[in-house]
Amino acid sequence: MKSLKEDAFRIIEDSVSSVLPERGVEQELKKLDLGGKIYLVAIGKAAWRMAKSAKDCLKEKVKGGVVITKYGHSQGPIEGLKIYEAGHPIPDENTIRSTKEAVELAKGLSKGDTVLFLVSGGGSALFELPVDGVSLEDIKNVTDMLLRCGANIVEINAIRKRLSRVKGGKFALMASPARVYSLVLSDVLGDRIDSIASGPAYPDSTRYEDVRKIIRKYDLKLPKHILQSLREETPKSLDNVETRIIGSVSKVCESAKNVAVSLGYNAMILTTTLDCEASEAGLFLASIAREEVEKERPLERPCVIILGGETVVHVKGTGKGGRNQELVLSAARGIRNYPGVVIASVGTDGTDGPTDAAGGIVDGKTAKALEEVGIDIDDALNDNDSYHALQKVNSLIKTGPTGTNVNDLIFILCY
Numbered sequence: 001m002k003s004l005k006e007d008a009f010r011i012i013e014d015s016v017s018s019v020l021p022e023r024g025v026e027q028e029l030k031k032l033d034l035g036g037k038i039y040l041v042a043i044g045k046a047a048w049r050m051a052k053s054a055k056d057c058l059k060e061k062v063k064g065g066v067v068i069t070k071y072g073h074s075q076g077p078i079e080g081l082k083i084y085e086a087g088h089p090i091p092d093e094n095t096i097r098s099t100k101e102a103v104e105l106a107k108g109l110s111k112g113d114t115v116l117f118l119v120s121g122g123g124s125a126l127f128e129l130p131v132d133g134v135s136l137e138d139i140k141n142v143t144d145m146l147l148r149c150g151a152n153i154v155e156i157n158a159i160r161k162r163l164s165r166v167k168g169g170k171f172a173l174m175a176s177p178a179r180v181y182s183l184v185l186s187d188v189l190g191d192r193i194d195s196i197a198s199g200p201a202y203p204d205s206t207r208y209e210d211v212r213k214i215i216r217k218y219d220l221k222l223p224k225h226i227l228q229s230l231r232e233e234t235p236k237s238l239d240n241v242e243t244r245i246i247g248s249v250s251k252v253c254e255s256a257k258n259v260a261v262s263l264g265y266n267a268m269i270l271t272t273t274l275d276c277e278a279s280e281a282g283l284f285l286a287s288i289a290r291e292e293v294e295k296e297r298p299l300e301r302p303c304v305i306i307l308g309g310e311t312v313v314h315v316k317g318t319g320k321g322g323r324n325q326e327l328v329l330s331a332a333r334g335i336r337n338y339p340g341v342v343i344a345s346v347g348t349d350g351t352d353g354p355t356d357a358a359g360g361i362v363d364g365k366t367a368k369a370l371e372e373v374g375i376d377i378d379d380a381l382n383d384n385d386s387y388h389a390l391q392k393v394n395s396l397i398k399t400g401p402t403g404t405n406v407n408d409l410i411f412i413l414c415y
């Protein structure tokens with residue numbers, strides 16, 4: 001055991017390493033006997049690492065392929081594959097251009113061929129061709145609206161699927177009669193495969209009725225032609241797909257627990273499905289930390305209480321931040337002057353919101369330190385400006401892109 005913060009960084013580093021995609025990709029590919037010609041399509045923030053390990057495993061059996069990842073997430077050429085970077089969380093021209101390449105490839109395949117489809121979160125923005133009558137500009141506007149309204153990813157993707165020619169199982173239809181074998185890194189709570197990257201090769205479980213409810217719930221003001229496109233139903237069954245999940249938030253939480261125990265802490269996983277508003281989650285975590293300090297429950301100290309999930313933020317202000325940063329900034333209010341407590345929250349992909357930070361880390365001194373530099377936490381939260389607040393008191397966590405993506409890891413350390 002070192003200092004609480006050093007231990008927190010160790011937990012983050014080791015547990016994120018344990019969910020890098022290589023092991024899962026290799027394990028699954030070893031079990032498989034993929035016949036015919038294999039073509040690789042990889043999408044998402046973990047696409048490059050997934051593609052690299054698949055290519056290293058299958059070597060010249062892979063006849064070609066396309067990798068589409070977020071800007072800054074490629075680590076260089078991979079022999080025989082075309083590597084593209086594109087916009088995330090809002091798609092851009094490069095999204096469309098590279099998706100067209102993948103679609104051309106899939107459409108040209110024959111019976112007996114296989115698409116090895118490597119899927120990770122981020123794929124919704126990175127893999128997109130709008131349906132007829134919907135422009136890239138429309139997709140950008142709708143995506144922006146959805147990301148700000150506080151809807152969760154299942155709701156967001158229910159809408160995105162219907163505006164797309166590749167999402168919601170439609171990419172698998174394009175590849176038919178070839179078969180699509182998907183390896184999926186899950187960043188969706190409950191591992192809902194049809195929501196991960198909007199499920200391009202998985203039957204869609206959402207219906208038009210769900211879409212209508214989402215529009216009402218968030219009072220979405222959508223143009224007429226978009227409303228019209230949303231009525232088109234998605235495939236509810238596909239006969240050419242097989243899917244395996246190779247990593248999820250549960251794994252990163254298990255790993256965080258093991259690291260904490262190895263460092264001498266009592267540890268527990270409280271939930272792997274945290275999905276409320278980020279600032280509310282922060283206050284809730286702070287109250288658990290106070291219970292630890294005052295009543296030494298639910299665990300004997302020193303302890304680590306671990307949560308996995310994806311909180312949401314209703315972005316109303318004009319500041320800069322992300323859900324993990326907002327969570328810890330909010331938590332700082334509740335642990336003010338409590339000694340021996342640290343609360344950390346990070347996106348396992350290494351980016352939290354449109355920032356260069358993965359998340360943030362606070363302790364009992366953070367609230368006072370903010371006050372001393374003239375920052376009012378409530379004001380910062382109201383303006384969704386968690387990044388600048390945490391930056392001022394050296395409380396951002398920066399990892400850079402990690403090459404994986406299994407949602408967010410959140411924990412309390414108490415000494």
Ligand SMILES: Nc1ncnc2c1ncn2[C@@H]1O[C@H](COP(=O)(O)OP(=O)(O)O)[C@@H](O)[C@H]1O
Binds near residue numbers: 318352353354
């Ligand atoms: N200023 C902000 N403060 C807090 N959250 C924000 C802010 N701006 C955008 N966000 C949130 O960041 C989310 C996108 O973050 P990102 O880390 O890319 O998500 P993911 O890891 O799920 O792809 C959006 O859904 C939006 O709610």
Ligand SMILES: O=C(O)[C@@H](CO)OP(=O)(O)O
Binds near residue numbers: 153
């Ligand atoms: O691509 C997506 O639809 C989501 C979920 O998989 O990922 P992210 O939140 O990273 O954009």
Ligand SMILES: [Mg+2]
Binds near residue numbers: 121153187310
């Ligand atoms: Mg997400």
